[in-house]
Every structure is written in structure tokens, then in C-alpha cells.
Amino acid sequence: MHIAIIGAGISGLMTALELVEQGCSVTIFDQQQAAKAASWAGGGILSPMYPWRYDSAVNALAKHAKPLYQAWNEKLAPQTGIDFQIHETGMLILDEDDFEVGLNYAKQHHEPMQQAEYLQQEQLEQVNPHIHSKYQHGIYFPQIANVRNPRVLQSITTYLKQHPKVQFHEHCPIQKLNIQNNKISSITDDFDQKHFADEYVLATGAWSKHWAEQLNLEIPVAPIQGQMLLFKTPENWLPTMCMNKVMYLIPRNDGHIVCGSSMRNVGFNITPNEAVKHNILDACFDMVPELANFPIVHEWAGLRPSSPNGIPYIGKMPELNNLWANFGHFRNGLCMGAASARLLRQLMLNQTTIEDAKPYSPQHLTQMDFAY
CATH class of the missing domain: 3.30.9.10 (D-Amino Acid Oxidase, subunit A, domain 2)
Incomplete structure (x- = not known):
């Protein structure tokens, strides 16, 4: 299976990591350099601040942060030479x-x-x-614990860039989702180049509302x-x-x-x-x-x-058979990132899920109401 992932922050990179480890081929697109936006800028606390102030859906993913990052660090650090510095x-x-x-x-x-x-x-x-x-x-x-998020991103990016099943397109904004017969047939970049895949993932963070008009959906991010x-x-x-x-x-x-x-x-x-x-x-x-x-x-x-209540959208987008979401993590992108990516991979490959996927379902997104 070939998957195109739009967005190379923690959500996109971790999703790519999960999928290539399952034998998938992945192409990653980012409008700037990979791993340089919000994921780089955060603090890296491996817990929501004051977890009791958050919805249980946020904490359900966040509780996996420390063990998952520890496991990924053990796997990647010997190959990349970059330690996550889990402190x-x-x-x-x-x-x-x-x-x-x-x-x-x-x-x-x-x-x-x-x-x-x-x-x-x-x-x-x-x-x-x-x-x-x-x-x-x-x-x-x-x-x-806390993790040094720039090093997490650097390690994952280094690992993926040397992986034979991964391609990167940095400084390559995707402008258009080309839709035919309830599927994404291709995506078009800023340079009018089309790119093809079997499945497509939106991991576009704060920029996710960009897709609202094309998908005729309210995207409250x-x-x-x-x-x-x-x-x-x-x-x-x-x-x-x-x-x-x-x-x-x-x-x-x-x-x-x-x-x-x-x-x-x-x-x-x-x-x-x-x-x-x-x-x-x-x-x-x-x-x-x-x-x-x-x-x-x-x-x-x-x-x-x-996003509303800080709950991310993870799973299949409405009305389309091969478009998936992993965005809207608000203040806990790095904290929820590892479990979010695992959950999405499990949904995409029809595997048993790490948590109940219903609270994160993009099927909750509603159609835009156009006034005439």
C-alpha cells in the first residue's frame, strides 16, 4: 500500500513511522522544512498539563506517551545516533x-x-x-517526564529519510485534493504537479481548515x-x-x-x-x-x-473512501502524537486499536452550510 501524508510535524512523521514499520510505502509532503512548525516549538511534557482539566479522550491517548516514546527511542537512537533525551x-x-x-x-x-x-x-x-x-x-x-521534542523530530526524520520505502517532498505545499467517485484520485501541489497514492492522510495541524471548502466540511481547527x-x-x-x-x-x-x-x-x-x-x-x-x-x-x-475540547480528529474523513485525518491536537500534539499515529495506523490497516476510536472520529465533522 502506498500512502501520501500531507504534513511533516509530529502527527505526520509518527504516522509515517507507524506505517513503514508495517511494510507500507509512504510519501510525505510539507509546505516548509519537515519538523519545523508547532511540533518543534512545544515543550515536550509527556502528560497534559493538569490532566483533570481535559476530556477523557485526550488523556486516553496521552497516557501512552511515555512508554511509546521510550520504545521508539530504543529502536531509532542506535540507527540515527540521536537520543530523544527523555528526562x-x-x-x-x-x-x-x-x-x-x-x-x-x-x-x-x-x-x-x-x-x-x-x-x-x-x-x-x-x-x-x-x-x-x-x-x-x-x-x-x-x-x-519530558522529552526534547526537536531531537524526537530530528531522529524520526533522519530514520525516515534513510528508509527505502519513504520519499520526502519538502517546501512542496499541496493545494488541491482531486476527488473522483468518492475517492481522492490524486493531489496537486503548488507547482501544478500531481501526486498519486492509494490512501491519503491529512496531518496539517493548524492549517487543516484549508481543506474545508474542497471537502465541503466545517473543520473547526x-x-x-x-x-x-x-x-x-x-x-x-x-x-x-x-x-x-x-x-x-x-x-x-x-x-x-x-x-x-x-x-x-x-x-x-x-x-x-x-x-x-x-x-x-x-x-x-x-x-x-x-x-x-x-x-x-x-x-x-x-x-x-x-480544536473543540482539544480532541484531535483521527480516522477516515466523511464521504471519502481513502482520505484520513490526524489533526487538531491543540496543546497536546507531542503528548498524544505517538498514540494518535498508532491508532490511525491500526484503523487504516484494520487492526485492533490501542483505544476506542469513536471519540476522535472525523465522521463528527458536519457539512458546510452555504447561504445563497
Whole structure:
């Protein structure tokens, strides 16, 4: 089977990886360089932030993140020479309003990896001595890890580019889906070149609404900008991830600390905003004041593919026999990415699924209502 995948972010790349490992041939298209959009820009926490604030469909996929990325890293790193750097720091949450629900979440939802401990100030200092002394207590999730998402993407891209069953077309925007007899017969790129495959996958993230008119469907996916900062501290300086009021600090192995993140509805604009930068800095220094002693080495913004309740669309698109979706992951694209791709592969190849596919079905998408 030959599959064309439109979009080379985490959803497209992981889908390609799943399919080639099953013997399929894959052609991947991206409007820019592979792995350089939202998937690169995120933080890489292998859990939704405050999972109790999300729909169960989000958590059903997210719970597979850590074991699946660990397994893929074991397979790919020896061949690519690129380690994902899965960093088992645990997560400290300082929002008092979330303590009770956070402490009960693991037992209530049968998710042992979300097991939390209540820490009073002395224990808090032992777990992370850099937390501001004003914080008298917190809850700690020791099993939550983060992954260095640019390295995940680099490793997967390297593996796929050397794979005999994979072709890449970068800087090759696809403009048109050519439809005949309830099937995609081909796709046409910006250069008026047609490309043919047996099956087609839309993994176009924040750009997925582009297909709405051609498919006569309402596709409620829109770009939401998220802004980030990167500090450089000594190696292993900050021992845990920290979160308060939806702002987070994510330490990497080498001392880099990712700080974020904002949410702004500004279309496809990825220019960092100075006022947002100061909001992020204020929140970070509030948690870890000593961070102000270290340099900011990079700042950037990415575009999240927002969707209703953050639930992605995974599965066959309505009315077409060979068009599939894997988009709309909002804030949890990397976290849900590995399980989303596995679920889609299983659906495409008629295999037993990792989770019930119904909550993600694109069959929920409704036809556009044209006013005459």
C-alpha cells in the first residue's frame, strides 16, 4: 500500500513511522522544512498539563506517551545516533486549587503514572531547592517526564529519510485534493504537479481548515499562538518541572530550561510579543527567582492547532473512501502524537486499536452550510 501524508510535524512523521514499520510505502509532503512548525516549538511534557482539566479522550491517548516514546527511542537512537533525551524529572504543581483533584486523579482514573504526592515546604525544598520560599506546599508527580521534542523530530526524520520505502517532498505545499467517485484520485501541489497514492492522510495541524471548502466540511481547527523562552543554566541545575497558573518550567539534561507558555489568537503570526515575554518571565521568576541570574538564549512562538475540547480528529474523513485525518491536537500534539499515529495506523490497516476510536472520529465533522 502506498500512502501520501500531507504534513511533516509530529502527527505526520509518527504516522509515517507507524506505517513503514508495517511494510507500507509512504510519501510525505510539507509546505516548509519537515519538523519545523508547532511540533518543534512545544515543550515536550509527556502528560497534559493538569490532566483533570481535559476530556477523557485526550488523556486516553496521552497516557501512552511515555512508554511509546521510550520504545521508539530504543529502536531509532542506535540507527540515527540521536537520543530523544527523555528526562524523568517529575512535575511540581503549585496551584492550590488543583491539589485535591490532582492528588485523587491517579486512583480515580486508574492512571498510575499520574500518582501524586502532597509536599509541605520542607519536602518541597528537598525535591526542588530553587522554588520560591513563599510556596508553603505543592503536589509532586514523580513519574511525569519530558522529552526534547526537536531531537524526537530530528531522529524520526533522519530514520525516515534513510528508509527505502519513504520519499520526502519538502517546501512542496499541496493545494488541491482531486476527488473522483468518492475517492481522492490524486493531489496537486503548488507547482501544478500531481501526486498519486492509494490512501491519503491529512496531518496539517493548524492549517487543516484549508481543506474545508474542497471537502465541503466545517473543520473547526484554528491556529493559536504559544510563546516560549529558553534559559541556559548549569547542567542539572533545576531538578524538576514546575507549573503554576498554566505557566511552566521544563529542565533539559544539559541545563537549558524551557519556559512558557502563552495563548494568543493572532492568526498565523509567529512573531514573539514583548508584553507576553514579560508575562512569562514574571510567572517563571515567581516560581524560581534565581532563574533571573541566567541568560535567555532563545525565544520563539509556534501555532497550536486548536480544536473543540482539544480532541484531535483521527480516522477516515466523511464521504471519502481513502482520505484520513490526524489533526487538531491543540496543546497536546507531542503528548498524544505517538498514540494518535498508532491508532490511525491500526484503523487504516484494520487492526485492533490501542483505544476506542469513536471519540476522535472525523465522521463528527458536519457539512458546510452555504447561504445563497
